[in-house]
Amino acid sequence: MLNFNYYNPVRIVFGRDTINQLAELVPTNKPVMVVYGGGSIKRNGVYEQVMTALSGYRVSEFGGIEPNPRYETCMQAVAKGRQEGAGFLLGVGGGSVLDATKFIAAAIPFEGHDPWDMVVGKVPVTGALPLGCVLTLPATGSEMNINSVISRTSTKQKVPFKSEHLFPQFSILDPATSFSLPMRQLANGVVDTFVHVCEQYLTYEVNAPLQHRQAEAILLTLIEEAPKLQNEPDNYEVRANLMWCATQALNYNLACGVPTDWATHAIGHELTALFGLDHARALAIVLPALLRYKCRQKADMLVRYGREVWGLTAQTSEAVIDQAIEKTTAFFESLGIPTRLSDYQIQQQDCKEIVDRFEQRPAKVGEHQDIGAPEVAAILALAE
Amino acid sequence: MLNFNYYNPVRIVFGRDTINQLAELVPTNKPVMVVYGGGSIKRNGVYEQVMTALSGYRVSEFGGIEPNPRYETCMQAVAKGRQEGAGFLLGVGGGSVLDATKFIAAAIPFEGHDPWDMVVGKVPVTGALPLGCVLTLPATGSEMNINSVISRTSTKQKVPFKSEHLFPQFSILDPATSFSLPMRQLANGVVDTFVHVCEQYLTYEVNAPLQHRQAEAILLTLIEEAPKLQNEPDNYEVRANLMWCATQALNYNLACGVPTDWATHAIGHELTALFGLDHARALAIVLPALLRYKCRQKADMLVRYGREVWGLTAQTSEAVIDQAIEKTTAFFESLGIPTRLSDYQIQQQDCKEIVDRFEQRPAKVGEHQDIGAPEVAAILALAE
Numbered sequence: 001m002l003n004f005n006y007y008n009p010v011r012i013v014f015g016r017d018t019i020n021q022l023a024e025l026v027p028t029n030k031p032v033m034v035v036y037g038g039g040s041i042k043r044n045g046v047y048e049q050v051m052t053a054l055s056g057y058r059v060s061e062f063g064g065i066e067p068n069p070r071y072e073t074c075m076q077a078v079a080k081g082r083q084e085g086a087g088f089l090l091g092v093g094g095g096s097v098l099d100a101t102k103f104i105a106a107a108i109p110f111e112g113h114d115p116w117d118m119v120v121g122k123v124p125v126t127g128a129l130p131l132g133c134v135l136t137l138p139a140t141g142s143e144m145n146i147n148s149v150i151s152r153t154s155t156k157q158k159v160p161f162k163s164e165h166l167f168p169q170f171s172i173l174d175p176a177t178s179f180s181l182p183m184r185q186l187a188n189g190v191v192d193t194f195v196h197v198c199e200q201y202l203t204y205e206v207n208a209p210l211q212h213r214q215a216e217a218i219l220l221t222l223i224e225e226a227p228k229l230q231n232e233p234d235n236y237e238v239r240a241n242l243m244w245c246a247t248q249a250l251n252y253n254l255a256c257g258v259p260t261d262w263a264t265h266a267i268g269h270e271l272t273a274l275f276g277l278d279h280a281r282a283l284a285i286v287l288p289a290l291l292r293y294k295c296r297q298k299a300d301m302l303v304r305y306g307r308e309v310w311g312l313t314a315q316t317s318e319a320v321i322d323q324a325i326e327k328t329t330a331f332f333e334s335l336g337i338p339t340r341l342s343d344y345q346i347q348q349q350d351c352k353e354i355v356d357r358f359e360q361r362p363a364k365v366g367e368h369q370d371i372g373a374p375e376v377a378a379i380l381a382l383a384e
Numbered sequence: 385m386l387n388f389n390y391y392n393p394v395r396i397v398f399g400r401d402t403i404n405q406l407a408e409l410v411p412t413n414k415p416v417m418v419v420y421g422g423g424s425i426k427r428n429g430v431y432e433q434v435m436t437a438l439s440g441y442r443v444s445e446f447g448g449i450e451p452n453p454r455y456e457t458c459m460q461a462v463a464k465g466r467q468e469g470a471g472f473l474l475g476v477g478g479g480s481v482l483d484a485t486k487f488i489a490a491a492i493p494f495e496g497h498d499p500w501d502m503v504v505g506k507v508p509v510t511g512a513l514p515l516g517c518v519l520t521l522p523a524t525g526s527e528m529n530i531n532s533v534i535s536r537t538s539t540k541q542k543v544p545f546k547s548e549h550l551f552p553q554f555s556i557l558d559p560a561t562s563f564s565l566p567m568r569q570l571a572n573g574v575v576d577t578f579v580h581v582c583e584q585y586l587t588y589e590v591n592a593p594l595q596h597r598q599a600e601a602i603l604l605t606l607i608e609e610a611p612k613l614q615n616e617p618d619n620y621e622v623r624a625n626l627m628w629c630a631t632q633a634l635n636y637n638l639a640c641g642v643p644t645d646w647a648t649h650a651i652g653h654e655l656t657a658l659f660g661l662d663h664a665r666a667l668a669i670v671l672p673a674l675l676r677y678k679c680r681q682k683a684d685m686l687v688r689y690g691r692e693v694w695g696l697t698a699q700t701s702e703a704v705i706d707q708a709i710e711k712t713t714a715f716f717e718s719l720g721i722p723t724r725l726s727d728y729q730i731q732q733q734d735c736k737e738i739v740d741r742f743e744q745r746p747a748k749v750g751e752h753q754d755i756g757a758p759e760v761a762a763i764l765a766l767a768e
Contacts, residue, residue: 014641257624
């Protein structure tokens with residue numbers, strides 16, 4: 001096992017009718033700004049539950065955060081927050097809203113030239129407004145980690161950043177909030193969760209059997225529960241199990257003591273930035289291709305994955321690995337998520353810009369830091 | 385899945401040569417009191433590593449915390465800590481030392497009549513000195529939770545208490561510190577860990593497949609790794625895997641959204657208080673008997689346990705349950721831990737005091753709160 005440092009102080013309040021606990025969680029001595037997305041929370045009753053719970057607070061609000069939240073939109077929220085003297089931010093929505101809330105929390109007290117400098121790592125995040133979350137879409141795990149991903153329209157960039165200042169103080173997870181989501185978003189959430197687990201699991205063997213089993217626990221549960229989204233759309237337990245899987249997949253417990261490979265996200269972010277693909281749909285294209293490209297380097301863990309997660313019994317490692325990747329692809333496709341660039345009419349020549357961007361990066365990605373521009377080109381070719 | 389509230393802000397620093405990170409973790413502006421046990425840390429080099437890391441700090445120390453730490457000893461530490469003006473406590477040892485450190489941390493600033501009142505719940509814990517931990521014995525999970533158990537010699541009591549004020553700020557887990565432990569303590573640690581998992585797993589089904597698999601992940605890893613303690617005594621990876629299992633078993637992630645049954649610990653504490661049995665050895669007697677007594681009520685989860693953890697293939701539920709309990713007992717015995725009261729020459733009539741104590745309790749125990757004095761008598765009879 002590798003040495004590690006783990007810290008995660010996010011309080012999770014999980015279950016039915018938990019939004020009314022907001023008043024016990026949000027500090028009363030500061031003006032609160034509620035941040036949300038395109039307005040679905042006004043149609044499904046979540047907005048009303050939140051505002052009812054916050055009656056008595058000084059509350060302002062900023063709606064209109066888009067999927068893959070944009071710097072330009074966030075900066076409008078920053079201006080509003082400063083104007084209102086916001087002292088606490090409450091993100092109400094999915095990962096995009098929460099990622100935006102984290103950026104806004106760091107940007108409001110930021111005294112430098114441009115908060116974007118924090119995103120691209122030019123200056124460190126030295127503080128942030130305290131924030132909390134009411135989650136409505138299980139997927140990104142942002143509700144229990146320090147991560148945020150912000151996109152910039154003018155430069156077609158999608159950039160991850162993080163800081164221990166960006167932990168939510170709490171996240172309320174009421175699985176019932178997901179009942180109003182379209183199947184497309186639910187399926188995206190399952191795939192995002194699945195890929196998060198794989199990125200902390202399918203690397204190389206360091207003798208960490210507990211962590212491997214904890215990863216398999218989530219994958220097996222996703223495979224078991226996801227089909228029920230369509231077959232049992234009113235089943236609360238299915239929503240609850242998938243929501244808890246998403247949070248557990250990226251609170252970094254799985255990453256304790258093992259190598260991690262975030263290359264799928266790195267390449268996926270570029271596909272989203274350039275072609276507008278849903279985040280999870282980009283991942284569903286990249287992961288199988290990356291596993292094929294790296295199948296020898298990742299052989300030990302891919303064989304384990306095939307046997308433990310998919311129950312494969314083929315004799316040879318090669319056969320298990322091939323079948324495991326096929327099973328993965330078939331699982332994504334079964335949820336209505338395509339796994340090929342050609343499914344989106346994206347040609348190899350369109351990907352040249354992505355390869356060029358990896359050429360510009362100061363560091364390679366992957367658990368061995370050996371995925372640079374030529375390797376990205378090869379992976380995208382396999383995803384054709 | 386049941387509703388839940390999860391919060392665990394303990395920073396874990398895990399791995400080889402991590403004790404030297406103490407200076408980054410312990411605040412520099414307060415006198416530090418180091419709390420430890422019978423002196424084994426002076427023989428195995430841990431004391432020296434700690435003191436070297438703390439050079440430059442104002443450091444006092446209190447040694448002599450015993451297994452099943454005694455209120456009387458702890459109060460001597462409280463007096464010393466007050467006298468020295470301790471502002472931060474560092475527990476260096478196993479669960480007993482850490483449990484004691486938690487009590488001492490709450491007792492030093494306590495302004496009431498007697499800190500024991502906090503233990504028995506007469507007054508709440510309203511604050512505590514900040515504390516940290518260097519763990520040397522994987523077992524109790526105390527390094528990543530708010531629990532403490534304190535014994536009182538004069539009244540032969542062993543009482544658990546807890547408070548969110550008692551989270552360690554950090555715990556350093558260097559698996560190499562366990563190399564000098566006797567096999568008896570290592571085996572005890574495995575059994576304590578195993579029982580902690582069972583108490584959050586073997587209850588009734590609430591549709592929580594992820595949590596079940598997370599519990600099984602730890603049990604399977606214990607069963608796989610524990611035999612290597614004897615066969616590969618110099619294997620660091622074995623120590624690391626068992627240490628991480630112990631922490632993960634009782635940081636309450638497993639308890640999220642599921643019922644819990646702490647009856648084994650409740651009864652086991654009394655066996656230790658009255659007869660001086662090692663904590664884990666008391667649990668190894670109680671758990672199999674409790675599972676036999678409750679085999680109908682716990683049938684769903686016992687069958688799952690038998691099939692998933694022990695790979696049992698018997699046709700009937702009854703056969704799987706019987707075999708699963710036998711396997712559990714055999715596993716404990718294989719580690720040199722007896723599982724019968726008679727192995728310690730304890731007679732049924734000796735247990736009358738335990739039953740009387742459950743008669744006095746204000747509440748029954750178990751996941752259905754249906755284990756009172758008569759049920760305890762029946763369970764102890766099955767453990768004869």
